[in-house]
Amino acid sequence: MFNESGAPTASVKVVEEEDATGRVMETYEDIKRTLGIDFVPNMYRALAGNPDYLEMTWQKVQSVMGEEGKLGRQTKDIVALTVSIMSGCDYCIGVYNDAVKRTGLDDEALLELYQVIDLYSGLNRLNIGLQTKKDEKRWHGCGGGG
Amino acid sequence: MFNESGAPTASVKVVEEEDATGRVMETYEDIKRTLGIDFVPNMYRALAGNPDYLEMTWQKVQSVMGEEGKLGRQTKDIVALTVSIMSGCDYCIGVYNDAVKRTGLDDEALLELYQVIDLYSGLNRLNIGLQTKKDEKRWHGCGGGG
Amino acid sequence: MFNESGAPTASVKVVEEEDATGRVMETYEDIKRTLGIDFVPNMYRALAGNPDYLEMTWQKVQSVMGEEGKLGRQTKDIVALTVSIMSGCDYCIGVYNDAVKRTGLDDEALLELYQVIDLYSGLNRLNIGLQTKKDEKRWHGCGGGG
Amino acid sequence: MFNESGAPTASVKVVEEEDATGRVMETYEDIKRTLGIDFVPNMYRALAGNPDYLEMTWQKVQSVMGEEGKLGRQTKDIVALTVSIMSGCDYCIGVYNDAVKRTGLDDEALLELYQVIDLYSGLNRLNIGLQTKKDEKRWHGCGGGG
Amino acid sequence: MFNESGAPTASVKVVEEEDATGRVMETYEDIKRTLGIDFVPNMYRALAGNPDYLEMTWQKVQSVMGEEGKLGRQTKDIVALTVSIMSGCDYCIGVYNDAVKRTGLDDEALLELYQVIDLYSGLNRLNIGLQTKKDEKRWHGCGGGG
């Protein structure tokens, strides 16, 4: 339950892999196999105190993220990172900064992503401050021609 | 300065197209030509009270969004929409919901995007509440195998 | 309780000025006299269902905002507007866009304020995304020399 | 790329001062000279992987913050700090808590600033919860007489 | 797809009740029966363009909110309203302001809830600004004795 610095892993007691039984153990095995890693991330170990919540979360994650869908895996990971940055969730930002690198973004592309987030975080607040009214005609974003 | 409902267009006096001169007029023309629309959106008309700010914003937008870059235009528009939803900027959400449709997302794909935003907005708060500590090993996001 | 559009003024029943008695009536009178207006704003009328909360809020507002202090009235109003824009509270943004104009900001200065908010909303997200570590030495902000 | 605690400085590889060449080196020199410091802050070193983004950011910062304008330097720094606190950007809060002290705010004034932020963060949520409708007449903020 | 004011119900085409077939129709029926209402709320009608997402959302909602659990229904509704106010989701705030009234909160209790939200939204920002370090000993919140 405590990591090397002596701080607890999470606000609830985590279920260690060696203590997992039944449904929790099966879900742990499925997580490791599906994600291709040899450990269960802290988030899932913290959820295991409520096996229903653990299972539901893992199924939802697989259903939403595990399939290509219309957006494609890389785009979904980019959106997941963007949402995490906007929410200010340090744990999730760390995981998804790594995730998008693995799906092919190099540092230059990652900075390009931050630049879009930077630009729109600014323009969003500008328009919230301006209380800009909806335009009478439709347009299609700030970016581009044709 | 007032739209049909009698409410002001923005918290500052906007510069109407017919009143624009000099640099503001040139920027207005460039905006319409580049975006392929026959009007100047309210956001830019509100900025025109400060011509430097108008120009700087328009140049930044073109520089960040007008080029393909490594991410590609559609991905950038998707990120712009995601940021706007996370900021809660109604004006921007309206513009970018339209924008991503024009770059090729149908309603099914748009719902898929909202689903990723929905999922991670939830997981972000979960981990913020849990105060989950960084994992001792790296992993690569919730989505995927291999 | 309903305004002209038929929508309720607030999620709780407001106490109209003509129905106010006792402490609520006295607070209403004090609000109008102190703010130099001839009506009780909707926010205070909504709070009146809980006279203690109404009084505590009004006293707090006067204590924090009613005195010059070290920051000065105009700076405090600018901060109040900035906070309201960052919180996305449309009601409050409307009130404080008007408030800073009365304390002396013209449209050009208001756009200058939005520009600072725009810039830092962007840089904040950039650094949250970058997970930038604290610098080893102190510095003093992005703005200035000497 | 790693600081004393062994954690990376940022999510992308930073460009150390001794490795900077060409435009990046020039921008680094300009940053140090203009800000009057003898090191390049982590934020700028992380941006250097994309020299265009580095230059554009540095120019924008100087343009917005480097001039007095109508608001004045101290007010701009106060707004920058307020925005950073509302965004929850720990890196930026640290920098701007120091910045406003250098432009003349002592601890008493800083607490006064936090008090205004505290008050309006609360009132903002109150009105968002109440779904308070716009008042039929204008008023000018919670603070003041006359 | 358009409501009385001529604005679309949502950013995607909604599936009207009379057009629903198969799984969507069954889910619509289940929603109305379970919630005890004679119409399908706009949120669910908008999701129906993606039947999997509709079903998954409805099942999750029932699983999380439909059971008493350890917290109890009223507390869960209060938390749902609090989250909606903090997210600034006007649609959800409207629904849950009504929901908590039905589970027994009168206007006085609702104002008490807003007061707690007001207080902590303020204290949260204060501590974020102060960058307050964790106390060396544990304590148990601001509220109470013993």
Place this chain on the structure above:
Amino acid sequence: MFNESGAPTASVKVVEEEDATGRVMETYEDIKRTLGIDFVPNMYRALAGNPDYLEMTWQKVQSVMGEEGKLGRQTKDIVALTVSIMSGCDYCIGVYNDAVKRTGLDDEALLELYQVIDLYSGLNRLNIGLQTKKDEKRWHGCGGGG
């Protein structure tokens, strides 16, 4: 002013208990007695540089949280934790995760609380993205029957 790690306790100089005099000392004593702890939390020690703000905060906290009211103490603590999680205030989340445990929530109940926060943080963003219009009839939340 510095804790064991060498980092300052807060952005302003804190008033240590042994240095407190007059009103500050009395407030310190009252805090410890009322909260049943043998130390003054960092938040209050940081406020003491402005004795009026310290007193006002402590009185407000007691007034809002110290009484049962219509909501009850446990519910108020749950709301305080929920608000802190939504604001992303790490200091406050730590304090209130402990607080709700002391008022009777075990790990299972705490996970149940996070699950409600997770669900609605997601649904909120979904509806913000959908720009869902208000339903023409009232309903009473996602949770429940009859």
